[in-house]
Amino acid sequence: MLRAIAVAGLILGLIAVAVFGPRMLGDDEEDPETGTVNESAAANTRCDLLQDxxxxxxxxxxxxxxxxSKLGEGTQGMEYRLTVVTPEHPERFLAVLRGESMYMGxxxxxxxxxxGNEYAARFTAPFCAVDATMTWRIDLQQGQKPIEGIPVKLVFQAEPH
Incomplete structure (x- = not known):
């Protein structure tokens, strides 16, 4: 009976290593020469768009x-220019701003x-009365469908008015 429990425990342990091992051993580092993030990097690797x-x-x-890039103070706050260079030509290409430090819609x-393959937009990040230095995340979408496989979380910290 004790052997059966030990064998079952060993099998469960091997399954756990096979499932969780690659995630735990993943390489989240950026290639210093090209600046690209390794494809095995976790999606929670942050890239600060204003700093990095x-x-x-x-x-x-x-x-x-x-x-x-910051364009300067506009009538409704700091204006930004977002530029995306893609390998394809997505239709109805969107950048969706979502609150990272708190949900604001x-x-x-x-x-x-x-x-060519360069897309751009000019926008003002919504103002947060609770946290003047709000952190925003930018998710890229083609229409209503999120673009899959982006290994980094694109974020920036909005400047207060």
Whole structure:
């Protein structure tokens, strides 16, 4: 009886290692030469668009690059320019702003094609009365469907008015 329990425990342990082992051993590091994040990196690897810009990665369709720059104070707060270089030509390409430090809804920002595979948008991040230094996440979508396989979480900290 004791042997059966030991064998069952060993089998469960091997299954657990097979399932969780690759995640625990994953390499989340960025290649210093290219600036791209290893594809095995967890999706929670953060790329601060104002500090680390541009954020780069590669997937099966090619190379991506996302950058964010401040344009200056507008009538409704700090204005930003988001630029995305894609390996494809997505239709109805959107960047969706979502509160990272607290939930404040979703704000779709349509990205317009500039030239070739470069898309851009100008926007003002919504103002948060509770946290003046709100952290926002940008999720890329094609229409209503999120773009899969982005190995980084694109974030930035909005400046207070």
């Amino acid at each position: 810009s541009p954020c780069r990665w590669s997937d099966s369709s090619g190379d991506w690059e996302v950058s964010l 979703e704000y779709p920002v349509p990205l317009g094609n500039q030239a």
